[in-house]
Amino acid sequence: MSIVAGCDVGSLATKAVVMERRRVLAAVVVRSGPKPGASARDALDQALAQCGRSAGDVSYCVGTGYGREKIAFVNETLSEISCHAKGARFLVPSARSVIDIGGQDCKVIKLDANGGLVKFVTNDKCASGTGRFLEVMAKVMHLPVDRLGELSLQARDPVTLASMCTVWAQADIIKHINARRPAEEICAGINTAMANRVAMLANALRLENDICMTGGVAKNKGVVHALARILGQRIKEVKTLDPQLVGALGAALLAAEQAGKVNRKELPP
Amino acid sequence: MITAGVDIGSTTAKTVILQDRAILAAAVIPARLDPVASAREVMDLGLQKAGVRQADLQRIVGTGYGQQQIPFAARLESEITCHARGAFFHHPAARTLIDIGGQDAKVIKMDARGKVVQYSYNDKCASGTGRFLEIMAEALGVGLEQMGAAGRTCVERLSISNQCVIFAETEVVSLINEEKAVGDILNALFRAMAHRVASQVRSLTVEADVLLTGGVAKNIGLFEALGQSLGVTLQTPSELDPQLNGALGAALLGQEG
Amino acid sequence: MTALLSQAAQSIDLEPLRAFKAAGGRLVGYTCTFLPVEVFHAAGLVPVRLRGIGAESLNIADAYYGPFVCTFPKALLQQVGTHHYAFLDGAVITGGCDGMRRLNECWRKLGADIPGVLPPWFHYFDVPHKPEGVALSWYQDQVRKLIDAVQNAFGVRIDEEALGRAIRQQNRVRQKLWDLAELRCRRPAPISGSEAFEALIARNVLPPDRYLDELDRLLATVQNRAVPSSDRRRRLFVTGSICDDLALVQQIEAAGAVVVGESVCYGLRNTCALVDESGDPVAALSAHYLSGSVCPRMFGYYAERRATITERIRQTGAQGVVLQNIRFCDLHGSENGLLERDLEQLGVPTLRIEKEYGALTETGRLRMRIEAFLEQLEA
């Protein structure tokens, strides 16, 4: 039985999704190594092993992400924007807007009723609306980054970060640490600062409901809640799949579409 | 007289203990989340190395980002004053001092008696600070200690231009994705950082001797790139770990009352 | 494609300029679209529009300019400070925007610190921020002052006849550039955007005679070029802040698009109309150069600029518009915001890009945006 695959080589993590008839067979996240081609190979091999298939079974593969040009085995490459839009619509069919926050990029995508790409914006100005911002802040807090979200939900009086700049905000955090503010309040301040920045991008597009959030940062409940509050709109969470995998999922879905076209062409009339 | 200088920075905590004008002991530890704990820990380590008790210290002078958090400091002095004092002690001919710390880069101009004439901090954007190198080392998976030697020369001349640390990191990731050699990427990073610092020094006009201190002074790749960008031969303390300069200055100020 | 046009677009150091200089000719650098270059042509000088291309760092410029300033004047100052413009016999600074007008002070101070980087003649050309009323007569006075200053500095005479000749020659250039623009409107376009952009940039830096020859050659080649019957490439239009960055157009085209027109400094901007060849040449030049439809530095004339740009987009049949600006260029940054709103209302998709100047741009991030925009246009 032929299967399709999507592979998303990001700056920090490489993701692979293997699908069969619009059903996810396997999904894998590995840390991006120094060679994006090798990371992609590794991710896909692991995913194939997970579902007991071999590379020969893959009829079509789409690559995306920063390192997409270096993936040797893909049939086609597409931008992260298209892949995230596709993946998000699959998981949340009512989605008209996608906010994807990856390691070094923040993308806000607007879709039409059929899921067609209408417009998108990305962070050109400032890196503070990206996953890296959270990572750097978590490091200053001596916390693993995935703790920022849950901790911040317990905050009563979040701190305000004076600076938006990823680097200068660290000095702010240290100031709050020195002032002995509880960790959860600082975490909440970090998440709110991040959400404010993302909201500015999102508002520029005048987002329509439903909003779906993807990318690693979508796992941070603190950011998601803050963002919903600032936007005054509900954010639909991706529940059935790790939100980090949405780009790879979209790539696999686009691969399936392409495979379908190719197959139809090959069939005799 | 025995005095101590304690410098609580954003990434490390340092102490120097002096007896009169001789260094009894020095210590460096990574900064803890709680600066009070950092201060206590580095002080204890210093005392242990020097073989003296805190009660033997006649004066403790604090400096650095976390100076307010040193509970036992009798006096606080700005980093600028401490660095200038430290530099004058081990390199009296220095007229320009560049100190690159974790969060900022300082340029200090001094007269023949070691008095601060003028000083400046780096322009907004941290691409000329120690934190920049730390983030890049992490992105490249190279240890901070090894990166200097690894990027000392380049085979292919790459360029990294973004002044935002995070965007610069994206450039590094792009270069990694293009499968460029780590040494060449490092070399490009050093040049980029050296250019930032050099323009800061130029704003105050350069006067020899130019001394470089701070943890990054130990990074040979950067050290050479900065010297080249400025067109001068840089000096760095030979007897002293260059990141101890601030703590040394603080201890000396303690000696002077 | 002609090798010279291509070279001129990508380098500061050019053979025709060297040859001109070696033969005793004199070169004057300038910085802005609002300067009537015919004045220099009439004086037998070659005006060279200054560029910052090739600046790899700003380690000199950053010591003069503060942070929060656009990297274009900085890159330019860096090239000056590294002796790339040592061949200039003079320079004219124009108050195009705050960042550019401060090049006046920054360059002079740099000249005091680094010997040999300040040309012997250094002139400030004051351009009003509106095209009408008292501003127009002020501008005419400035042109007359410029003529006097050039005459005094270089010991030349600029009379009406010489000005008339220069105007006629530049009108020929304008006419040919419009011919080129028309070729690009064809579907499919017989010339790539990169190739056309080279010709546009080269206009700003080559001696006019040489340039006309090259342009003729290019036009002849393109007119006779065989084109495929169909072209799936998306047609894009580029506008926004100063751009002499060929790499940007190349990158857009590498992603599978064709750039069919642009409204940027160094591009077609000020060639919208021909200069009146009858009557007082100073008045004619002033009426032409002091225009509200060229640059957002002319505050309050957005409607005129929008009209010009939308008309050109319509002519070129562009399917999408790239609105680019250099970081800290608020004039174009804001104008791009208005254009984004207004063009999308007209059904023209736009992509806004903010970047550093030229080589200082990080291209990986840019590529993803351009590719995604093309995918958006496909959908």
Next chain:
Amino acid sequence: MRPELKEYPLDQLFARTFQLARKAGRATPKEQALLLKSVPYVSGLLEPMLALGAPAITFLGMLADYYTDLIHAKEQGKKVVMTTFCFDPTIFYAFDNLVPVTLEVGTVITSILWKRGAYDFMDFCTEVGFSETGCSSQRGTMGAYLAGAGVNIDMVAVNMGGICDTNSNAYSFAAQYLGKPFYGLDYPAELTPDAVRDYHHQDYRALIRFLETHGGGRFDIDRLRSLLEEKQIQDELTNEIEELQRLVPNPVPGIYHLLMYAGRYTCSGSPTFTRMLREMLEVVRVNALSGAAGLGRPEKCRAFLFYIDNFSFNVGMFDWLARNQVSHMGSMLSRFFPDNAPYRREVPGTCYTIDTRGLDSMIDTLADINARMPMTRTVRGPYDAPNMWLEDSLSLAKIFNAECCIYNGTPGCRNTWSNVKLIMRDLEKHGYPTHLVYADAFDGRVESWETTAMRLDEFFKIRGLL
């Protein structure tokens, strides 16, 4: 911007706040406490203002009237003109149907009074397409007017090109975004040549025609004369205060600068503004007679701010200077160059004269005043040219016996950030220790006040000033 913010009209909140503050100024302490409770948005800064006594209370009342007029403009059939701080508003008051609103003043008030500062409005500007790196002093309230959370403006009239692109650009954006007519007075790079003077005069007349055309109102010559006569009195009072400022110690409280220039930007020619100046002069005279410093403590040092003096969030800069016993010797914002100013001798031939003999002379006067507004005069040409930034700073620092200079501004200011490093070098050469603040005077997110204050501490200590 948070959706709920669009529901509260900003200028109505200002009007209500200042009306209450005026009442609080006249109330007993108990009543005052009660009243302050009913202005929940203010961050407790009204209290220190009230503590300043009569002039500050008059100031609050003046702003109450200013914003009350603004919110009632439409129902009274008047037109609202959006304008900038460096534009003298007298001409609007000379019309029978124009009400001005000055964005920068609103931004300062918003960032001082509101708990969240002016961030939401700033960010809203970015959301609708205005450049994020544009000057925060306009963005701070422009967002409210763009979002419809402020009075509907009818036209825009500003001092523009030649002085500050980012400022002109903001107003031109607002006019375009809202679809309103725009007029900008243009300024050549020089100040004193006859041709330039002529340019100012002609351009100003075209402005009046613009206001007539788009406002449809009548320009009243008698009203203009009385406004200018009042202005003359205001200039004299200001000059007396500034003359006294030369004393050591300086008897003028630093915060007075803020009240004086904010008054001038909004209420030039109004009798209330005159009253405030009289009340100030009284306090200053008492201080001078008793040899007391306006600081309220002994004076240790005198600083001249060669750009802006306010600081977002709070009145941190004024506060810091006072606490550290440093006299505030003025900023670029507080100098207007009338021909009887104490510093006129240092800047000969560059001041304006109020001439009320006829209509033409009055219009010329207005044009001359406008051409000398803060920034309009000082940063229009090369900083080292005659009568420009360096000369002005040196002459003011000298006449007021300043011992050091401080640059405090906003990253949006391309004009000053493009040559501040150069002017610093020159000021140092002239013997003035000079400090560069990297903060944004209107946006606390650029550098925290704590960091700014720490750097100030360091500067005054290391350079041996304190």
